[in-house]
Amino acid sequence: MRLKYPANIKIVRVPCTGKVDILHILRSFEKGADGVYVVGCLEGDCHHHSGNLRARKRVEQSQKILEAIGIGGNRVQMYNLSSSEGARFARIAGEMVDKIIKLGPNPIKKAKQATGASGC
Amino acid sequence: MIVADKKPIEEIIEEVKDKHTIFIVGCNECVTVCEAGGKKEVGILASALRIYFLKEGKEVKIDEMTLQRQCDHEYLEEIRNVIDKYDAVVSLACGVGVQFMAEKYHSIPVYPGVNTCFMGVTEKRGLWAERCQGCGQCILAHTGGICPISRCAKRILNGPCGGSSNGHCEIRKELDCGWQLIIDRLKALGRLDEYEKIYPIKNWSFERSGGPRQVVRKDVQE
Amino acid sequence: MKVKTPSKLEKILASGCLAVTSECGPPRGSDPEMITRKANLIKSHVDAINITDNQTSVTRLCSLAACIHLKLMGLEPVLQMVTRDRNRIALQSDILGAASFDIHNILCLSGDHQSFGDCPQGQNVYDIDSMQLIQTVRYMRDEGKFLGGDNLHRSPQMFVGAAANPFADPFEIRVPRLAKKVAAGAEFIQTQCIYNLDKFELWMKMACDRGLHEKVHILAGLTPLKSAGMARYMKNRVPGMDVPDEVVKRIAGTPKEKQPEEGIKICIESIERLKKVEGVHGFHIMAIEWEEMVPEIVEKGGLYPRPKVE
Structure with missing residues (x-):
């Protein structure tokens, strides 16, 4: 299926989205990520019962924290799709990249440029 | 246990926004069980504050540590040698721990990172209720x-x-x-x-x- | 029953007549005319007038001051006192203050939780509860002492009342709870508004089976319904209120402009029925912001004229 998806996405593999912690999401932003999205199995289809549901809650919690500290909660997003949906995976990747491009870079990068500090 | 709830991060930022070195100290007892002030919550708060200060273009050093308890001298002693490096401590212990820390190290401002609520039980995960x-x-x-x-x-x-x-x-x-x-x-x-x-x-x-x-x-x- | 205080209400009840009391809510302001006006509307049709104490936790002119206004008009007030807002020092102090104006009736209540009122962020006190307030007044009156044990000069001559809600849960302890209030020293009871007469009669019967009707005067509480909306509100929103569906249907099935009249009719029918119930020694008519209807209810309920006592 040789589908194309944007090259500026770095995929971090986890055994289950239930492994994704708020801290992982926050650390990504701390290190300069412009956006993070979590792609889990379809709700109800988790091999580990409820890993994807936990992931959703953690994504929501991260959104709240990022909103509160002025980074913007909408830079984090949860998606659910099955392993057979390659085309949708590529479409979501495009969607997310478009959204983040509209939002602009992670505000910490702008601040760094303004103060002349070295990049991350 | 003593049940606490997380303080809104905005409130904590308001207290520490002018500091340069911040020490976030958690507690391994009650507040860990009620998921408000244990090692995990210390990590999340520290990360969120780091992102905040980076965004503001400020260089602020933020360190993390979680003590076994903050309501006993012996455990609070563990930070005696490092505490002078910081110009603020955010304690995620209950109000008891925050105060004991402040009593012990009175030249360093200590800010509460949680709202201490009551003595209670875990009815189920995410639901704590008062009993005493x-x-x-x-x-x-x-x-x-x-x-x-x-x-x-x-x-x-x-x-x-x-x-x-x-x-x-x-x-x-x-x-x-x-x-x-x-x-x-x-x-x-x-x-x-x-x-x-x-x-x-x-x-x-x-x-x-x-x-x-x-x-x-x-x-x-x- | 032997009379223990100068209370007119007590004398009427002791004489075996059905007593009639009503209530006035003090104003949300300092205009005494709002109390005297309401009192004037009902004074010749009732034996005593309750003054509520910051009911539903909404801040109002204080019950004690309003009672003094009634007293100055030559009327018989019932001082309602809740334990929500004052500790035992303030409660005893207010009891003495009331007694200094020869206010001879007190109704001991716990009071609605402050979260219902205009100061939900305030503290509550509940140093003592309603049961213990009954004990407190009786102790001050009968022993002539403060709770702290010191003697007090000129003990408060008060006829002591309490509330009872036959409809609150759990039903099985409703009569034991009444018994507890009687044991604490309650001499009269004013009940929650009665709409479910069957349930009230069952409660009364259980109370009589325990002989409580011989130890305490029970005044049946009644509140005329003004509209179907009020009936539904009372049914669904007021904790501890039992408004049967038939009552709601009856009011709702009446054309809107006739609903107040129907509400009064229901109230009068209730009086007629409850008069015959063993242990009912009177009525407490709470016409909320509708005091002008009290005379009609009392007259049509066959409770007029009111007896005269010296």
């Missing part, structure tokens, strides 16, 4: 093991009031009427006849009303 108000004179023996002081919105000792309906308290539907629980329990114990004993006016001097309290135990003092 520390009145200093336990009456549970007479009330079937259910406390009217902590579980009745009016703390009445001869309840229930007229607002009890379908087992719920008048102030919030999701709240059990403490006196309904007491009556159910007395019934289950075959002691419902005890309901008619009038509980006398309580001596509240062992409670908050009596001023800051102490327990003095000469037998275990050194």
